[in-house]
Amino acid sequence: MNDMAAARPNGAPGAAAAPAIELNDLTMRFGVGTASTVLAVDRVSFSLAPGEFVSLIGPSGCGKTTILNLLTGLLAEEPEGDVRVLGKPPSAGNPDIAYMLARDSLLPWRSALGNAAFGMEVRGVPKKERERHALELLKEVGLGDFADKYPKALSHGMRQRCALARTFALDSPVLLMDEPFGALDAQTKLTLEDVLMRLWSAHRKTVVFVTHDLAEAIALSDRVVVMSARPGRMIADVPIDLPRPRSVRKLQSDHRFHEYYAHLWGLLEQGVGDE
């Protein structure tokens, strides 16, 4: 269970060789040809094996969100370099990808169930099937009893649980999460990190997780990619060699956790001074 490879059921031979996500010398300039060209991402390369959980950390404005947006193919402007998601170039509405944002963005006129099913709905999953599956996931995130509640009746943490259910209900092999717990209080955050770990172990997705919280990055990830201040360059790609399954709470008392923390912090500081 601790080992990634061992945890993968029926890992098809050869599948391990093909990365789920691949960035090759990815460079993103906004407003090319105008007076205000912004170099947002500068020659970033990394890749994720299927089922891998990688965090992206770096100062504000270093291009983390831009990288996620590039993977979804939603940006109006084209990057330089090569991006691949499951071997394919990004395309808008790619069903292989589920996206989760810092704000839960629940639709207030839909119940928790309706919200959890929303992603499946726009992807054309039949009503019966999507409601069954959405309820299943609501139960997994601990919202089984709140399926018919409207978002106004849910706490922040519950709303973000619902957003987690909506994201995982899509059954997309790739998850992109942009500071999904950034707006939560520390206590709720720890709980939801555990929920996320449980879901991830059960569903085995490839995850790119953007965060400003080093502890969160270490606790959740197989690797942490550190970026410099704008223009975002890669400073380091740090494997996190802590045994799984991890409990985010228990890690706080593990000395290796604190060593990683100090190491990553040093790298970040160096990246800020870069400019």
Place this chain on the structure above:
Amino acid sequence: MNKTFRLGLGHAVFIVAFVAVWELASRAGMLDPTFFGRPSGIVAYLWNGFVVERNLWNDLFYTILAATIAFWAGSIAAVLVGLVFAMLPRVHKACEPYLTLLNAMPRIALAPLFLLWFGLGVGSKIAVAISLVFFIVLSSTVAGIKGVNSDHLVLSRALGAKPRDIFFKVTLPSAVPVIFSGLRLGLVYSLLGVVAAELLAAEHGLGQVLAYLQSTFDMNGVMALLFLLAFLGLSITVAMNWIERRLLVWQ
């Protein structure tokens, strides 16, 4: 329960006291009934109009009919035009100055024109009311659609929603509360438009009766009709609140 009961009781006591003072002051000669009417006279007028002679039912019917038709026609047209504007922003931009100009016109001043065009009957009343309802509902529809939460749009797009789905499952539902408040206002203004046009010239309707009573200085009748109209407006508001609570439980 206790609280609402006490509040209701308070209102009842106040109204009874108000009516009693009015009646007594009028009988004592402190309040001239030729200018203010008197409660007993007002009740008598209504009793006569609705129960004995029953002539008011007919006028009430015409006023409500015109207001209802104008409300539905005006709102449906406005919501449809609003949707077209949302889907074709260029059309919206092209039409906007003309709409603003039309909306700036004092619609009641158009009533004589409408009387000329559509005759003394119910048609001209409907036209005046529609000219009010349409713009109110149109501007709330446009505002509602523009006010859609951009997070919801980003998320829907990221989840792979098609523009059609985004419009019907995100933009439109999010606009419903704003459209609804426009409808509520539209209904009140529809009644206002009809009565105002009836005051000018009409064959039937409460406004026409009111104009007649005013010209004959029947203050009890005038007061009775004013209360009747206020009561109509109040019922509309209460009904719309009730519908809104049912329709927008998520709010």
